[in-house]
Amino acid sequence: MTVLKATRRDLLKGAAAASLAGALPMPAIGQGAPLKIGLMLPYTGTFAKLGKFIDDGFRLNVEQAGGKLGGRAVEYVQLDDESEPGKATDNMNRLVGRDKVDVVVGTVHSGVVMAMAKIAKDTNTMLVVPNAGANDVTRAMCAPNIWRTSFSNWQPCFPMGKVMYDAGHRNIMTITWRYAAGLEDVEAIKESFVKLGGKITEELYLPFPQVEFQALITQIAQKKPDAVFAFFAGGGAVKFVKDYAAAGLRTSIPLYGPGFLTDGTLPAQGPDAEGIKTTLHYADDLDNPANKAFLAAFKQKTGQEGDVYAVQGFDAAALLNVGLTATKGDFAAKDAMYAAMRAAKIDSPRGPISFSRANNVVQNIYLREAKGGLNRYVSVAHADLADPALGCRASS
Amino acid sequence: MDLATFAVQLLNGVQYGLVLFLVASGLTLVFGILGVINLAHGAFYMLGAYVAYWLTLKTGSFFAAIIGGVAIAFVAGLLLESLFIKRLYGRDHLAQVLLSYGLILVLDEVRQILFGKDVHSVAAPEFLRGSFRLTDNLSYQNYRLAICLFCLAVAAVVFFVIAKTRVGMIVRAAAENRDMTRALGIRSDRVNRLVFATGIALAALGGIVVAPLSTVYPGMGDQMLILSFVVVVLGGIGSVAGAAIGALLIGLADTFGQVLIPSAASISIYVVMAAVLLWRPNGILGARDL
Numbered sequence: 296m297t298v299l300k301a302t303r304r305d306l307l308k309g310a311a312a313a314s315l316a317g318a319l320p321m322p323a324i325g326q327g328a329p330l331k332i333g334l335m336l337p338y339t340g341t342f343a344k345l346g347k348f349i350d351d352g353f354r355l356n357v358e359q360a361g362g363k364l365g366g367r368a369v370e371y372v373q374l375d376d377e378s379e380p381g382k383a384t385d386n387m388n389r390l391v392g393r394d395k396v397d398v399v400v401g402t403v404h405s406g407v408v409m410a411m412a413k414i415a416k417d418t419n420t421m422l423v424v425p426n427a428g429a430n431d432v433t434r435a436m437c438a439p440n441i442w443r444t445s446f447s448n449w450q451p452c453f454p455m456g457k458v459m460y461d462a463g464h465r466n467i468m469t470i471t472w473r474y475a476a477g478l479e480d481v482e483a484i485k486e487s488f489v490k491l492g493g494k495i496t497e498e499l500y501l502p503f504p505q506v507e508f509q510a511l512i513t514q515i516a517q518k519k520p521d522a523v524f525a526f527f528a529g530g531g532a533v534k535f536v537k538d539y540a541a542a543g544l545r546t547s548i549p550l551y552g553p554g555f556l557t558d559g560t561l562p563a564q565g566p567d568a569e570g571i572k573t574t575l576h577y578a579d580d581l582d583n584p585a586n587k588a589f590l591a592a593f594k595q596k597t598g599q600e601g602d603v604y605a606v607q608g609f610d611a612a613a614l615l616n617v618g619l620t621a622t623k624g625d626f627a628a629k630d631a632m633y634a635a636m637r638a639a640k641i642d643s644p645r646g647p648i649s650f651s652r653a654n655n656v657v658q659n660i661y662l663r664e665a666k667g668g669l670n671r672y673v674s675v676a677h678a679d680l681a682d683p684a685l686g687c688r689a690s691s
Numbered sequence: 692m693d694l695a696t697f698a699v700q701l702l703n704g705v706q707y708g709l710v711l712f713l714v715a716s717g718l719t720l721v722f723g724i725l726g727v728i729n730l731a732h733g734a735f736y737m738l739g740a741y742v743a744y745w746l747t748l749k750t751g752s753f754f755a756a757i758i759g760g761v762a763i764a765f766v767a768g769l770l771l772e773s774l775f776i777k778r779l780y781g782r783d784h785l786a787q788v789l790l791s792y793g794l795i796l797v798l799d800e801v802r803q804i805l806f807g808k809d810v811h812s813v814a815a816p817e818f819l820r821g822s823f824r825l826t827d828n829l830s831y832q833n834y835r836l837a838i839c840l841f842c843l844a845v846a847a848v849v850f851f852v853i854a855k856t857r858v859g860m861i862v863r864a865a866a867e868n869r870d871m872t873r874a875l876g877i878r879s880d881r882v883n884r885l886v887f888a889t890g891i892a893l894a895a896l897g898g899i900v901v902a903p904l905s906t907v908y909p910g911m912g913d914q915m916l917i918l919s920f921v922v923v924v925l926g927g928i929g930s931v932a933g934a935a936i937g938a939l940l941i942g943l944a945d946t947f948g949q950v951l952i953p954s955a956a957s958i959s960i961y962v963v964m965a966a967v968l969l970w971r972p973n974g975i976l977g978a979r980d981l
Contacts (some may be wrong), residue, residue, distance in 0.1 A: 341910050343808050473957065499950065502957030504915065506905060509703040510946040515828035519695045530810045532906030537812065537906065541822060543830030563812040563906060 329370035330626060332617070333390035335401030336425075337410065338375040341529060345604045346375075346557070349409040349425045351597050352608030353400060356616070359592065364612065365619025366596055372396055380406035387414045389491070397626050398423060400611050405429035405475055411435045421629075426604060430479050430682070433655035437687035439633050442654040446481035447682040451553040454660045454677035455524060455574045456487025459551055464521035466496045469533075470511055472503035472525040472652075480526040480553055496520055508533045512542045523548055528555040533563045540567035550592075557665045558603055567666040576656075577603040577645045578663045578672040581620040589644035604618040606644045610656070613641050653684035692951070695897055699825055700946055706835055708942025709842035714915055714935045715922035716849055717893030723929015724866045724886050727779055728787045731794035732894050733916025739764060739898025740907040741802055746809045751815040757899055764895030770889030778879065801911070808909050815903035838900055843898070849931055866929040866971060918960075925964050926978025927937055936975050940967070 334353065336346035338654055350373075357369055371395045390396050398421040402408055407425035413436070415422035421440045421620060424432055428448040432441065441640055458469060462564050467488065472475035477500070485518070497518060499511045523544075527535045532555065539550055540665055545567065550556075554575025557568050579602070590608060594600035602605045622628040622633030640650050662676040692702070718732045738762050739753055745780045746756035770796075815834040822830040832846075853859035861882050864872045873879045891918025897915075905911065926933025941960050955962075967975060 325866075339803075341808075341908075391765060440828065500953060500956070504910075505957075507707055509707065510700060510949045512694065513699050513703060513829060516826060516948060517692075529908055530911065533810050533908070534904075534907040538904075541830065541832045543822060543824075543828065547828050560810060563810045566814065651911065 299457065304506060305455050305549070324539060329368040330364060330398070330624075331370050331372060331394070331396040331614075333374060333394060333396035333399040333401070335374045335376050335386060335390060335399055337378040337632055338373070338401050340378050340660075341493045342420055345380045345403045345426065347607030348602060348604040349400075349403070349611075350601075351423070351593065352601070352605035353612045355589075355593060355605075356598050356609045359594075359638045360612075363624075364404070364616045365622065365624040367619055367624030375401050376404070376407050377658070378402075378404040378407060380410060382529040383410035384414065388529070391415075391418050397421065398615065400425055400608075402427055406570060412438075412441055415441055415508045423611045423614065425607045428479070429475060433651070433653040433682060433687065434684055435686040436691035437653040437655075439654070440629070442614060442636065442650070443616055444648075445607040446658070447655055448476050449483040449682050450523065451555075451575050451660055452480045452483035452526075452584065453487050453640075454662075454680065455484045455551060455553070457488075458574060458662055458676050459484075459522055460488060460493050460526065462522070462549075464493065464549075466494050466520050467524055468497045468499060468515055468518060468520040469495060469524045469609045470499040470501075470515070472505070472509075472531070473500035473512045474503040477503070478595055481524075482526050483566070488563055504531060506531050508535050508538045512538055512544065513550065516542060516544060520548060523550050525553075525556060526554045532556050533560045536560075537573065540678050545570070548663045554603065554663065554670065557663075557670055559632040559666050561665060561670070564665075569667075571662050571665045572673070573665070573670065574660050574676050575597065575603060575663060575665040575670070576658045576660055577606055580644065580671050582672070583644070585642050586589075586644040601644075603645075607615040610641060610643050610645075612658070613643065614639060614650075617641065647679075649669075651681040651684055653682065655682045657681040695826055698733055699829065699831075701943075701951055702825075704946035705939060705947060706839050706942070706944035708939035709839050709846075710897065712935050712938035713842045713845055713900070713923055714894055714897035715919040715926075715938055716846070716931055717890035717897075718919045719926065719929055719931060719934040720862075720886055720893070721890035722893045722923055724862055724869075725776070725780060725883055726869065727776060727887075728784055728791065729776075729890070729893055730791035730916065731756045731787060731798060732890070733912030733914075734795045734798040735764060735767075735891050735894040735899040735911070735912070736915050737907075738802060738913035739895030740813075740902040740905070740911060741806045741811075741898075742895070743899040744813050745806065746908045747813050753814070753903070756813075756902075757896070761892050761896050762897045765888045765892040767882055768891030771888040771891070774978055776881065780883070799921075803911065810906055810908040812906050829970075831903040832904075836901055837878075838904065841900060844884060846935060849893075852884040853931060858882070858885070921960060921964055923974075925967055925974055927971075927974030929978040932976070933976030935976055 312637050317341045335350055336349055337343055372385055374390055382609040390399055400423045403426045405427045405607050408424055409429055415435045416438045419440055424443040426445045428446050430449055433443050441632040483496055521661050550571050557571055557573050560570055590601045593605055618632035618636040622632045637650055649657045651657050657679055659675050660677045660680050662673040663670040664673050714736055721727055742754040743762040746759045747753050817836045819837050822832045825831045836907050861877055873900040922934055922937040925939030944960045949956040
């Protein structure tokens with residue numbers, strides 16, 4: 296019995312030594328092995344198209360860099376998050392724990408991204424957010440390893456206060472869904488609009504994702520504000536814009552909103568969206584060489600017109616490329632990599648971008664006008680706008 | 692709220708309620724008469740809307756979309772009943788929920804393959820495209836008014852068939868006591884097939900007529916399914932008249948909930964439902980035990 300015990304112990308020791316031996320040369324091998332990138336995006340469901348475009352944008356950028364980031368080959372692990380917050384923790388754990396990815400790129404849905412950010416923070420896994428705008432990702436949840444190449448909900452909405460005030464509006468109403476993104480958007484415009492001396496006479500909310508707008512549109516008609524700030528997305532945005540026009544309010548009470556109100560939805564909204572002014576960090580016809588090259592390359596790769604989501608995915612890869620180029624592909628040299636990313640100045644299709652102390656993208660916010668099926672550039676509503684990063688204590 | 696605004700909101704609530712009725716009437720028929728919980732009801736609503744989009748695009752006529760869409764849904768209902776649903780009569784509700792949930796996934800995938808995942812809009816028929824003034828600055832689409840009339844007409848037809856025809860008599864008898872009806876020699880399988888297909892066709896019809904108002908998008912059936920169940924339970928399972936009352940109640944509760952108590956808008960319809968069920972546990976016109 297004792298003999299057996301000793302043998303087993305020896306065996307265990309041997310196994311431990313063997314595994315250690317296997318682990319030891321890792322850093323050396325690490326540089327040669329491909330960088331494992333987990334793409335955790337919605338590949339099915341309502342946001343599937345957004346997920347696909349982010350994915351395509353990301354891969355396009357890597358392909359343009361010769362299939363490598365910082366000279367290091369890249370391997371993808373794709374995972375469909377279904378925009379399902381309930382499954383977010385399990386999905387993220389699978390990428391980090393089982394697939395052992397180096398960096399996670401995701402996602403679209405704000406509820407899902409909050410669960411991802413929490414795990415990224417706990418496990419110190421690098422996370423690059425290519426869409427979800429929940430302010431907290433780069434505020435209370437901020438960390439050296441959490442980055443965002445899209446926007447915070449605050450960013451596209453804050454400049455709208457000035458845009459609407461400058462257009463002569465003093466009493467406005469807001470309408471959106473009662474959920475995190477809607478509330479953050481209304482907060483952001485309120486902040487700038489009220490500071491300038493404007494007044495928000497009433498904030499209207501619908502339960503998410505209800506699309507029966509008639510009762511609230513009737514209220515808008517009755518209260519007659521100078522203008523309306525609305526945030527809806529996808530099918531809700533299409534229906535709201537059409538209902539608003541059908542109620543005869545499009546010309547009498549102008550409609551404004553963050554770009555999502557008319558982005559990717561113009562074909563379905565048709566003439567009812569004509570003239571709606573929105574603010575976003577991208578416009579379909581941005582006149583800069585990077586955008587033209589991007590749109591042409593994206594069209595060649597996918598056969599489709601690139602949009603803001605594709606740009607956000609494209610820039611996520613560009614940001615990683617900056618970090619890994621600085622360390623010559625060494626992903627273990629985190630400090631040097633993050634420092635390089637923090638100092639990055641990227642010539643994005645959306646214009647020049649850089650990064651704030653909370654690792655959120657600093658970018659121009661453009662005023663656009665829906666015209667002839669495109670969100671056309673009107674002016675720069677706010678140049679180099681950084682999210683205030685309130686509550687972010689992990690500055691580095 | 693002045694009287695004019697109140698009247699407009701009343702109109703909004705009634706119009707919403709009528710659309711809810713159109714969709715929920717099919718569900719209450721299937722649920723009440725066949726005893727089958729059809730979770731895929733909302734998926735057929737969505738599919739109806741997509742078919743309306745596709746047929747309007749191909750034929751240029753919204754009426755072709757209505758006729759074609761309802762026909763497709765009816766045939767699909769007949770097939771589904773004879774292949775799958777008929778095996779579920781009298782079975783555990785869990786089996787029905789599983790099958791119809793599976794149907795949701797399949798129908799969603801079919802939609803994905805046939806139509807993709809884009810949001811679409813459907814043009815209303817030419818002569819209904821205009822609008823008329825309701826108040827000094829508020830217009831009302833003619834199409835919305837047309838939907839009200841259309842839903843009323845469909846309701847009248849459904850009521851007539853159920854109250855005055857032989858088929859309706861069998862349907863009522865089956866709703867009252869399925870086993871007794873069968874024992875009396877009524878060919879229940881044929882009636883069942885007809886009822887199920889009609890239920891599906893009504894769901895699709897709801898999706899089709901709503902399409903020009905609501906836009907067509909992937910998860911549009913989910914919310915409609917929940918609302919339809921609320922309407923059915925509220926009105927009394929199997930009672931078409933109950934569904935009509937329930938739908939109007941929900942339409943009004945939702946509209947005035949949003950206007951009068953905006954912070955509680957998301958629960959207003961459920962508060963109404965809870966209150967009604969406390970008063971009448973089987974629903975407003977419900978006779979059968981759940």
